[in-house]
Amino acid sequence: MLNIALLGSGRMAHVYGPKINAHPQMNLAxxxxxxxxxxxxxxxxxxxxxxxxxxxxLAAPDIDAVVIATPTNTHLEYIGACAKAGKPIYCEKPLDLNLERVDHCLDMLATHRVPFMLGFNRRFDPDVAALKKAVDAGDIGALTFLMSWSREPAPPPIQYVKQSGGYFVDGTIHDIDLMCWITNENPSEVFAAGSCLFDPEIGAEGDFDATMTTLKMPSGCIVHINNSRKCAYGFDQRIEAFGRDGMLQTQNHRDQNLIRSTQDATQAKAPLKHFFLERYDASFGHALDAFYQSIMAGAAPSPSASDGRNALAIALACTHSAKTGETVKPDYI
Incomplete structure (x- = not known):
């Protein structure tokens, strides 16, 4: 039994608390x-x-690992304390909003080598995982296009927006991580555009509520991401992988969302979950289980801190591109 300390008691802690309790080999201590x-x-x-x-x-002998579900501006402080105490760490994304601070965090994790997993939970959604597995198996041949639609039902409170780091860092970063994970590549360059079409208060903060992003991958695969802070019909979440030999799609959440289109047949299904807590409910439990399994196996968890660092670098490049109109090369290490 793995005894868990949950850091935080806000919205995300109320997601992780029940999931920890539901895991047969975890105990919320x-x-x-x-x-x-x-x-x-x-x-x-x-x-x-x-x-x-x-x-x-952290000094208590009954604490085996920690789940950090606190505000972003506290993550690095808590990661540092937990790593120095030798505790395996699962941390909500993002690591931080500043690349220099994230680089210091990576150095610290290199010094204090504890298992560390970043909470890009959408990798663990059953439909997304099925698409990734099919791409890796070569079911549709080499990827040419990869596209993601991620549209929210309503803009968040303006106080949240002010502390979010901007839409690309707060929202698009989920899509960025998935696109890099599915393609097994990081983009060589990005181009993004943004508008404020729904909430003038967001625009007054210099942020966007409607964006489109293009990532050019080293293989030549072109990635397209479109995001919206408002969607009249609910939480619109879809991915399409288009390859030389066919296409794979995930659709808005249903009992079976994966759509396969090949020369032999097209299979589809069809209603819409309202928000991420519903649409991605299962993924949080699967992510925690992956964290548990990696600790038990002595393996490095994934997503890693480096994955989080790269996703932030890409998101910040997208922000710069949208504000300047320039094509930008992300700042990798």
Missing amino acids: AIFNPRLSSAQKAAAQYGGRAEDSLDDL
Whole structure:
């Protein structure tokens, strides 16, 4: 049994708390928040003890690993403390909003070698995983185009937008990670465009609520991503992989979403989940299980901190491209 300390008691902690409890080999031992009353409220819901001292928590002999589900601006501080304490870490994305700070984090993780997994949960969605497996198996031949549609039902509160790092870093980064993971490549250059068409307050912050992104991969595969902060019909999430020998698609969430189109047949199905907590519900549990399995096997978890660093570099390049109209080469290390 792996005893887990959950850092945070906000929205994402309320996603991970039930998932930890549902895992047959995980035990939610403690919930941390510097505001003890908030930790106590979450602990009353999900179990475990409430803690407001991170030092005491990490020194406790019954804590085997941590799940960090706190605001982004706290991630690096908590990662550093947990790594120095020798605790395996699962952390919500992104690592941080600043590449220089992320590079310091990677150096620290290289010094304190603990298992580390970044919470790009959408890799663990059953439909996305099925598409990735089919691409890797060569079912549609070499990829020529890879396309992602990710549209949200309504813009978030403006206070959230102000702290998000911008739409590319907050939203598109999920699509970026998936596109790089599916293609097994990072783009050599990016071009992005953005508008503010739905919420003037977002535009007043210098951000976008409608974007299109093109990633040019070294293989020649061209990736297209389109994002919208508003979608009248719900949470629109689709991927299309177009290869020399056919096409694969994931559609809006249903019991079976993978669509296969080949010379022999086209198979399709059809209603729409409303938000990411519903659409990607299963993926959070699968991600935590992958974290558990990697620890038990002594293997390096994936997605890694380096995956997170590259995705942030690409997202920041997209932001620069959208604001300048330039094609940008991402800042990889």
